[in-house]
Amino acid sequence: MTDFIYLGIDLAWGPRARTGIAVLDADGRLTASATVVTNDEISAVLDHHVRGDVVAAIDAPLVVANETGRRPCEAEISRLFGAYHAGPHASNLRKPWFQPQPRGAEIALARGWTLDPDARPGTGASCAIEVYPHPAMVSLFGLDRVIPYKNKQGRDFELLAFAFGELMDHMEATLGGVLGLSRSARWLELRSLARGARRKSDLGRIEDEVDAIFCAYLAWMWVNDAFSLQVYGDLASGYIVSPPPPSVPPRRAVAEHRRARTSTARPASLASEFKKTNLSLTQQEADALAAVAAAFYGGDG
Numbered sequence: 001m002t003d004f005i006y007l008g009i010d011l012a013w014g015p016r017a018r019t020g021i022a023v024l025d026a027d028g029r030l031t032a033s034a035t036v037v038t039n040d041e042i043s044a045v046l047d048h049h050v051r052g053d054v055v056a057a058i059d060a061p062l063v064v065a066n067e068t069g070r071r072p073c074e075a076e077i078s079r080l081f082g083a084y085h086a087g088p089h090a091s092n093l094r095k096p097w098f099q100p101q102p103r104g105a106e107i108a109l110a111r112g113w114t115l116d117p118d119a120r121p122g123t124g125a126s127c128a129i130e131v132y133p134h135p136a137m138v139s140l141f142g143l144d145r146v147i148p149y150k151n152k153q154g155r156d157f158e159l160l161a162f163a164f165g166e167l168m169d170h171m172e173a174t175l176g177g178v179l180g181l182s183r184s185a186r187w188l189e190l191r192s193l194a195r196g197a198r199r200k201s202d203l204g205r206i207e208d209e210v211d212a213i214f215c216a217y218l219a220w221m222w223v224n225d226a227f228s229l230q231v232y233g234d235l236a237s238g239y240i241v242s243p244p245p246p247s248v249p250p251r252r253a254v255a256e257h258r259r260a261r262t263s264t265a266r267p268a269s270l271a272s273e274f275k276k277t278n279l280s281l282t283q284q285e286a287d288a289l290a291a292v293a294a295a296f297y298g299g300d301g
Contacts, residue, residue: 002123004055004223007046008216010133010208011060011104013097015039018205020212023049028220029180030187035209042107054113054126057219059211060104061091062115062130063238068092073233073240077135080232080245086134086146088240104130117231117239121223129241131218133211139243141170149207157200164194164203168210175217187213 003026010020015038022033023045032049036042064071070078070090078087091098108115108128121127134146141147147170148155149163168191172181181187190206197203221229222241233239 002053002121004053004121005050006216006219006223007050007054007056008212008214008219009042009056009058009060009104009107010211010215011058011107012037012208013060013095013103015103018208020208020210021045022209022212022216024179024216024220028178028217028224030184030213030216033186033190033209033213035205039103039107046111053121053123054111054128055121055219055222056108056113056126056128057131057215057222057241058104058108058128059131059133059215061098061102061238062104062108062128063235064091064093064098064102065237066092068094071233071238073238076232077132077240077242081135081138084135084138084143084145084245086138088132088134091238104128116235117241118235127222129219129222130239131215132240132242133214133218135242135245136218137167137170137214139246140174142246149203151200151204151207157197160200160203161194161197164197164207168194171210171214175214178220179213179217 005026006024006028008020008022008024012019018035018037019042020033020035021042023031025031032045034045036045061071069092070088071092074088074090081087091102093099097103105115111126113126113128115128115130117129119125119127137143138146147163147167149160149167151160176182179187190210193206194203218229218241228243229241230244231239231241
């Protein structure tokens with residue numbers, strides 16, 4: 001069997017925003033991750049860490065053929081995962097980022113990575129696939145709704161910090177065994193940075209890197225657990241690779257159990273638990289996080 005390097009790239013559509021990159025070795029262990037901006041910085045990270053055959057999972061459109069509206073694959077993902085609030089943004093050729101071709105396709109093709117999801121990776125055959133973390137997280141983590149860790153209007157710092165902790169907990173529980181997260185110095189540093197965050201911008205600086213680590217796991221799955229993934233769309237009109245929607249009865253039951261357990265806990269006891277796990281928290285901060293936790297699990301997330 002070919003020994004691949006697995007890459008996760010949370011790629012900004014344009015060259016002025018942050019991009020996260022994560023690298024896994026042939027066994028799927030996380031060996032490096034970083035946040036960069038420019039194409040030259042992306043190339044420098046790849047040149048340093050990548051040797052041999054590559055499977056890259058890129059969170060960004062790779063094929064965009066439609067002049068307006070959204071791609072058929074985006075419509076399909078929205079149909080299947082919209083109820084989980086995990087639908088993708090619309091991509092079309094009216095948006096300047098995709099002219100003359102999407103940034104992800106430019107990077108992949110320059111390195112000889114095929115974009116064709118029907119071309120299985122093998123010796124001398126590196127590939128890149130398009131992924132979208134939100135529906136994949138919903139499915140792999142058994143969620144009834146996407147984790148609200150993205151900085152959107154109406155989400156205050158306390159909610160984002162709590163949700164970010166939930167995301168990293170799920171990643172450790174679900175992906176940690178393959179990726180070796182408990183033994184990764186960089187992952188432990190990212191966890192420390194997340195726990196020590198005091199403003200939204202602190203979380204924003206590591207968000208893309210964490211997303212890239214998740215994408216790298218999807219690249220590993222593309223080779224080692226491909227039957228758990230589906231290709232929505234095709235090479236001609238664009239596609240997204242994702243696990244299918246979660247099996248609602250068992251996975252919703254898990255989420256509802258956790259929701260009920262947290263929402264019935266008294267705020268004071270929740271605050272006490274937060275203080276035990278993070279000694280740097282003030283009582284006011286612990287009380288605020290406890291209120292967010294109750295709202296997060298007691299409401300709609």
